[in-house]
Amino acid sequence: MRSDGLSADVEYDRPSAARVYDYYLGGSHNFAVDREMARAAIAMWPELPQIMQANRAFLRRAVEFLVGQGITQFLDIGSGIPTVGNVHEVAQAAEPDARVVYVDIDPVAVAHSREILAGDERTAVVHADFLDVDAVLGSAEVARLLDLSQPVGVLLVALLHFVPVDADPAAAVARYRDTMAAGSYLVVSHATQEGQPRRADEHQALYRRTSTPMTMRSRAEVAALFTGFDLVAPGVVFLPQWRPDRDEVVDDRPERFTGLAAVGRKN
Amino acid sequence: MTRGPHGGHEGPEGVARAWADAIAGTSFVPLKPGELVACLLGHTRRLAAILHGSEFDPAQARDVGVDLVSAHFTGAETLGRTLDVLGECLPLLVDARVTPDATRRLCRTLGALAAGYAAALREATIIEQEEIGRAVLLARCEAEAKLLASEKRFRAMFTEAAIGIGIGDLDGRILEVNPALTRMFGHSAGQFTGLNVSDMVHPDDAPDVWRLYEDLVLGRRDDFRTEKRFFRADGSIIWTHLTVSLVRDEDGAPHYQVAMLEDVTERVRLQSSVEHLAYHDPLTGLPNRALFTQRLEAAFETPIQFGRIGLCLLDLDGFKRINDSLGHHVGDALLVAIAERLASCCTAQQFVARMSGDEFIFLASPSTLRQLRELAERVLAALSTPISLGAHELRVSASLGLVDREVAQTTPADLMSAADITLYRAKRDGKGHYVAFDREYTDRERARITMSATMPRAIDDGEFFLEYQPLVPLCGAAAMSGVEALLRWRHPTLGLLGPDQFVGLTEETGAIVPLGRWVLATACAQARSWRAEFGDRAPLLSVNLAPRQLEEPDLVGEVAAILADTGLDPAHLQLELTEQAVMRDEPGPIDALRALDRMGVRLVIDDFGTGYSNLSYLSRLPVHGLKLDASFLTQIRTPENTAHDDELIMSTLVSLAHGLGLTVTAEGIETRAQLVRVRSVGCDVGQGWYFARPGTPESISSELRASSSTTRDALPAEPGAAG
Numbered sequence: 001m002r003s004d005g006l007s008a009d010v011e012y013d014r015p016s017a018a019r020v021y022d023y024y025l026g027g028s029h030n031f032a033v034d035r036e037m038a039r040a041a042i043a044m045w046p047e048l049p050q051i052m053q054a055n056r057a058f059l060r061r062a063v064e065f066l067v068g069q070g071i072t073q074f075l076d077i078g079s080g081i082p083t084v085g086n087v088h089e090v091a092q093a094a095e096p097d098a099r100v101v102y103v104d105i106d107p108v109a110v111a112h113s114r115e116i117l118a119g120d121e122r123t124a125v126v127h128a129d130f131l132d133v134d135a136v137l138g139s140a141e142v143a144r145l146l147d148l149s150q151p152v153g154v155l156l157v158a159l160l161h162f163v164p165v166d167a168d169p170a171a172a173v174a175r176y177r178d179t180m181a182a183g184s185y186l187v188v189s190h191a192t193q194e195g196q197p198r199r200a201d202e203h204q205a206l207y208r209r210t211s212t213p214m215t216m217r218s219r220a221e222v223a224a225l226f227t228g229f230d231l232v233a234p235g236v237v238f239l240p241q242w243r244p245d246r247d248e249v250v251d252d253r254p255e256r257f258t259g260l261a262a263v264g265r266k267n
Numbered sequence: 268m269t270r271g272p273h274g275g276h277e278g279p280e281g282v283a284r285a286w287a288d289a290i291a292g293t294s295f296v297p298l299k300p301g302e303l304v305a306c307l308l309g310h311t312r313r314l315a316a317i318l319h320g321s322e323f324d325p326a327q328a329r330d331v332g333v334d335l336v337s338a339h340f341t342g343a344e345t346l347g348r349t350l351d352v353l354g355e356c357l358p359l360l361v362d363a364r365v366t367p368d369a370t371r372r373l374c375r376t377l378g379a380l381a382a383g384y385a386a387a388l389r390e391a392t393i394i395e396q397e398e399i400g401r402a403v404l405l406a407r408c409e410a411e412a413k414l415l416a417s418e419k420r421f422r423a424m425f426t427e428a429a430i431g432i433g434i435g436d437l438d439g440r441i442l443e444v445n446p447a448l449t450r451m452f453g454h455s456a457g458q459f460t461g462l463n464v465s466d467m468v469h470p471d472d473a474p475d476v477w478r479l480y481e482d483l484v485l486g487r488r489d490d491f492r493t494e495k496r497f498f499r500a501d502g503s504i505i506w507t508h509l510t511v512s513l514v515r516d517e518d519g520a521p522h523y524q525v526a527m528l529e530d531v532t533e534r535v536r537l538q539s540s541v542e543h544l545a546y547h548d549p550l551t552g553l554p555n556r557a558l559f560t561q562r563l564e565a566a567f568e569t570p571i572q573f574g575r576i577g578l579c580l581l582d583l584d585g586f587k588r589i590n591d592s593l594g595h596h597v598g599d600a601l602l603v604a605i606a607e608r609l610a611s612c613c614t615a616q617q618f619v620a621r622m623s624g625d626e627f628i629f630l631a632s633p634s635t636l637r638q639l640r641e642l643a644e645r646v647l648a649a650l651s652t653p654i655s656l657g658a659h660e661l662r663v664s665a666s667l668g669l670v671d672r673e674v675a676q677t678t679p680a681d682l683m684s685a686a687d688i689t690l691y692r693a694k695r696d697g698k699g700h701y702v703a704f705d706r707e708y709t710d711r712e713r714a715r716i717t718m719s720a721t722m723p724r725a726i727d728d729g730e731f732f733l734e735y736q737p738l739v740p741l742c743g744a745a746a747m748s749g750v751e752a753l754l755r756w757r758h759p760t761l762g763l764l765g766p767d768q769f770v771g772l773t774e775e776t777g778a779i780v781p782l783g784r785w786v787l788a789t790a791c792a793q794a795r796s797w798r799a800e801f802g803d804r805a806p807l808l809s810v811n812l813a814p815r816q817l818e819e820p821d822l823v824g825e826v827a828a829i830l831a832d833t834g835l836d837p838a839h840l841q842l843e844l845t846e847q848a849v850m851r852d853e854p855g856p857i858d859a860l861r862a863l864d865r866m867g868v869r870l871v872i873d874d875f876g877t878g879y880s881n882l883s884y885l886s887r888l889p890v891h892g893l894k895l896d897a898s899f900l901t902q903i904r905t906p907e908n909t910a911h912d913d914e915l916i917m918s919t920l921v922s923l924a925h926g927l928g929l930t931v932t933a934e935g936i937e938t939r940a941q942l943v944r945v946r947s948v949g950c951d952v953g954q955g956w957y958f959a960r961p962g963t964p965e966s967i968s969s970e971l972r973a974s975s976s977t978t979r980d981a982l983p984a985e986p987g988a989a990g
Contacts, residue, residue, distance in 0.1 A: 019399070026294025026341040028395035029402075049342075053295040060297060081399075084339045085297030107410060112402035127409075245299045 018080035078159030229264025293342030329383025439464035453500035551606030559620035577634030749807030814848035864889035897935025
């Protein structure tokens with residue numbers, strides 16, 4: 001994918017992380033290549049669908065938490081294929097005026113999102129690279145829907161493990177942070193090798209086949225992304241451990257859900 | 268595993284919980300755990316109602332299947348587990364006694380649910396596939412639209428660009444050119460595409476351009492930039508700033524080439540005119556000093572190619588007079604006319620530049636002295652014809668200094684200074700001719716220049732010192748009646764210099780005045796100390812006085828002051844003057860001599876007999892003695908070798924001097940034969956290496972001490988033994 005988006009060659013002959021994710025969630029917004037890869041991953045790691053569902057559930061809980069903190073505008077970067085449990089659905093269920101801007105680099109995910117969200121005046125979709133902070137924050141959609149002088153929820157859910165070390169994701173996060181008003185929230189979930197290092201390596205190798213290879217990070221590395229934020233309790237934890245719903249039974253082996261989750265408030 | 272009623276959960280709630288447990292995690296459903304159970308409880312009640320219904324209608328169970336799909340219970344395992352748990356648990360909600368045909372009802376209900384589920388899932392799958400397919404299409408359309416827009420922008424850039432752009436394949440065939448390029452070259456696009464890059468050669472291309480091009484098409488470099496000339500369609504020249512870039516294919520192999528050309532013809536033209544101005548004399552159009560210097564240095568940078576290099580420096584004679592009398596405009600016109608003539612004298616290897624004012628220089632490289640002389644002859648001949656400037660018919664001559672040297676043995680600066688000195692000599696020796704380089708003369712001149720430059724501080728730096736040479740009576744027993752103070756210069760680079768090497772120069776520059784004062788003061792102080800030690804046996808001090816010193820208005824006062832300062836009796840000082848100095852018919856020097864004489868200082872004529880002496884002045888001047896020039900003795904080194912005429916003149920001079928009451932000193936006595944001769948003609952005092960070489964004050968003191976303790980023969984046995 002060229003960063004300027006100037007390629008007529010929209011890739012569906014290679015698996016896409018967004019469509020593979022959709023498959024894990026039980027959707028059919030995917031192609032044979034995506035399913036083939038998803039099945040290979042599941043064969044290696046049977047809990048993967050559960051992990052992805054846990055991630056989606058974390059997203060829901062985090063959005064609900066943010067709405068509870070008074071956040072009514074969201075910037076969801078790396079939003080992927082909007083299947084079920086989208087941010088605007090969750091947010092607007094609690095706060096009908098909530099506004100959401102989705103951002104993704106995958107042109108197919110963006111086109112699909114636009115189709116689904118057509119007619120919803122409170123949502124918009126931007127085709128941009130997370131790393132191109134100016135393109136994201138300078139987009140007409142952000143200008144139209146978000147008031148960055150007010151607190152905003154920035155969601156980087158299951159995104160940053162697709163940003164390699166060389167691209168310096170922490171620097172990009174810092175640039176978003178610097179434009180966020182005090183009282184804003186950063187939501188991150190991130191694949192980690194902690195708990196299951198061997199499987200994690202194999203999984204990373206598998207994702208090298210996609211246009212979005214994977215870089216897993218440790219708890220400390222994830223925590224470091226929150227420089228300038230106060231981590232909300234319980235801090236950086238495995239996905240199901242982050243503020244589980246009342247009467248929800250947290251899995252007795254949460255490390256099987258090899259994703260870390262955290263929410264921070266800009267101070 | 269599912270938890271059935273055997274696990275202790277009763278009623279629809281128990282079934283709903285067992286169902287939720289069974290399908291949890293099979294697909295993502297955006298519900299909280301409590302909401303999930305509540306949702307399934309609703310479905311459980313609907314199913315129970317179907318089973319209980321008085322009119323059994325299993326088709327209603329289809330809707331439950333449809334609702335499950337729309338709530339995203341879409342996982343591959345979801346339906347199977349649902350049927351499992353419902354098949355086991357639903358009968359527990361049905362009272363088989365009340366409901367007839369319970370088992371059949373259950374089967375048909377679950378069958379309807381499964382059918383509804385399958386139909387809905389099929390529909391949802393198709394819809395989602397269509398959606399994602401449409402999304403791909405949309406994404407591609409958008410990308411293509413962007414690409415098209417981009418293509419349009421690039422096309423516009425290509426078409427509207429002010430710089431010329433051409434695209435060619437690797438064989439050099441020109442495939443496409445933009446309008447700017449066609450305008451620059453005057454070719455149509457069609458004519459261009461018939462051309463090959465190799466048709467674009469200009470004979471004066473920089474040698475590496477085509478090598479760079481070769482490297483580029485072979486993929487060894489990605490681009491190059493250069494300035495290159497091309498022929499336009501009409502044959503005129505266009506200068507371009509050319510950038511050629513290689514475009515590679517996806518595998519990195521060379522694909523085609525893109526050339527961008529900026530028309531810099533005007534800039535090059537301007538640059539060359541600026542360059543011309545910087546390197547040429549605006550008046551005559553000749554190369555200027557800067558260009559000459561550059562050429563000269565360039566000639567030195569390729570010494571193997573050019574064995575010898577020649578300079579001919581030319582200065583017009585009397586140009587200032589023409590300028591002053593006829594005005595600068597005439598002077599300028601004359602210079603222009605002369606420049607033309609000089610330029611016409613050059614051969615292919617020769618080059619003329621205007622250095623400054625009326626000074627021109629020829630550089631010949633390679634050169635021989637013969638060629639330089641021929642050049643000089645041509646120049647003199649070219650200038651011999653009068654130059655007509657309006658009403659004026661001007662005759663000009665020039666002096667030329669020629670220098671021709673091996674490049675390896677000289678430097679540009681050395682060569683220039685040799686040319687300067689040689690030209691100076693040509694001027695001094697009479698103008699209107701040329702003089703060729705003479706090594707000895709040049710070295711001497713250089714030494715003179717060095718000396719005159721370094722002399723002013725040499726006195727302060729203590730580089731001058733005095734030696735003393737004994738004056739010995741030729742009759743009687745006294746070993747030494749006097750000493751002559753002789754000036755020496757220990758020069759830091761030229762070495763030890765005698766007065767003949769620099770006194771002439773000091774007279775020219777006027778440095779002789781302070782120097783002479785220093786000599787007199789130093790020598791007088793020394794003589795006074797000898798007086799203090801040796802009393803009457805101390806030698807008479809004889810000091811040379813240069814003609815220029817005699818012209819100093821306050822000479823007498825200065826001598827008196829020095830004598831007073833040092834405490835030396837004037838009678839113990841003798842001043843040696845040259846004939847030329849005293850014979851001038853001016854009152855000043857004569858008055859000074861008379862005053863010195865009155866003061867009691869002895870005066871002698873030095874180097875007597877070398878000039879055309881007017882003997883009559885001897886009687887009019889207050890002199891006390893003569894020093895016969897050493898040249899009288901040069902013919903008399905051995906007793907056999909005697910020039911009778913010299914001897915006759917000598918004896919006549921001595922008689923004349925004695926007749927006038929003057930003492931006679933013979934200088935330059937080096938052999939015993941010479942001593943015998945000067946004694947025989949009656950000279951009174953002798954001086955020369957035969958007696959002693961000039962020595963330090965200490966050597967004189969030692970001599971005096973030695974002669975006081977022993978009685979010595981007046982004549983030493985060996986020449987120089989006392990020195």
